[in-house]
């Protein structure tokens with residue numbers, strides 16, 4: 544990774560009874576999810592990145608710009624070009640949505656980097672019809688969209704989002720997720736996204752920093768962590784992989800989308816989509832079963848040749864199988880979770896050619912990923 548296009552964060556300090564010893568480097572693009580159980584230090588890390596908490600032994604470099612080093616450099620928060628989105632947006636009740644959005648936006652345009660445009664933000668976040676309203680009677684989801692828009696319009700070099708959906712009910716969360724997906728794919732601003740909800744990580748993250756008790760357990764691209772059998776993501780009950788699929792065709796008769804993924808093709812029920820559109824796909828380990836020979840007719844639409852990469856017992860009864868799609872195992876990784884008995888009956892071993900039967904393919908709502 545060239546230092547110019549990465550974010551490097553290192554923070555070490557004892558904070559009361561809590562010891563923070565977190566270091567990671569991540570690309571300065573897309574969404575980096577900070578994920579881990581309550582109290583593991585997610586908020587503390589981004590407070591350090593924001594300069595709201597100052598630890599002596601700290602280093603923070605954002606896309607070539609040093610915000611903190613060990614030789615005394617420490618940019619105060621107001622000098623750090625960052626946007627901060629909290630669990631609940633605190634909007635100014637006496638200002639219209641439009642003026643709330645523009646609050647904090649620089650008066651002059653910077654010439655050294657592309658600017659985030661007001662109209663683009665408004666349209667992308669679906670705020671046009673709210674512009675002249677007062678924030679006092681907005682719904683929780685609308686308020687949060689205004690909060691996100693306001694943070695983006697400060698023209699940040701980094702957007703920090705601290706559990707932005709956790710105060711919302713499931714339905715509103717599902718309404719807002721597509722907006723966050725759109726802004727991830729549309730604007731070039733890197734995002735640090737704190738959550739303890741794995742489904743948000745799977746839908747939004749490009750990279751993940753896994754935290755536990757103030758330490759970074761693992762950090763890297765989402766797909767790598769999901770398919771690494773030693774990662775807590777792979778061994779969890781809800782283990783899944785997120786893949787990117789490109790729309791190849793649509794069958795209007797059955798309402799089925801054909802998506803090309805590395806090492807194979809997937810079919811998923813879906814409304815029509817544009818050919819070439821990229822969609823994020825989620826496949827749960829518990830929705831994948833294996834066969835050694837091509838199975839006959841079945842209700843399962845997706846049967847993909849794959850090779851066994853590795854196997855890991857999760858407990859005395861269940862095994863996690865990591866697969867590489869494609870006849871030569873050249874494609875994307877997939878996980879299958881099965882009983883130890885099934886594993887033994889099939890005689891699974893490293894490099895064995897198998898057929899992965901995928902029972903359910905979850906597709907993120909429309910919209911192009913990079």
Ligand SMILES: Nc1ncnc2c1ncn2[C@@H]1O[C@H](COP(=O)(O)OP(=O)(O)OP(=O)(O)O)[C@@H](O)[C@H]1O
Pocket residue numbers: 558559560561579580581582583584585586587588739
């Ligand atoms: N300045 C401080 N002094 C003492 N303790 C602190 C300080 N800042 C954070 N802590 C402690 O650090 C720990 C981590 O807190 P933090 O809020 O970062 O966790 P989190 O992973 O974001 O949790 P949650 O998901 O519940 O929000 C907590 O035990 C907190 O009490």
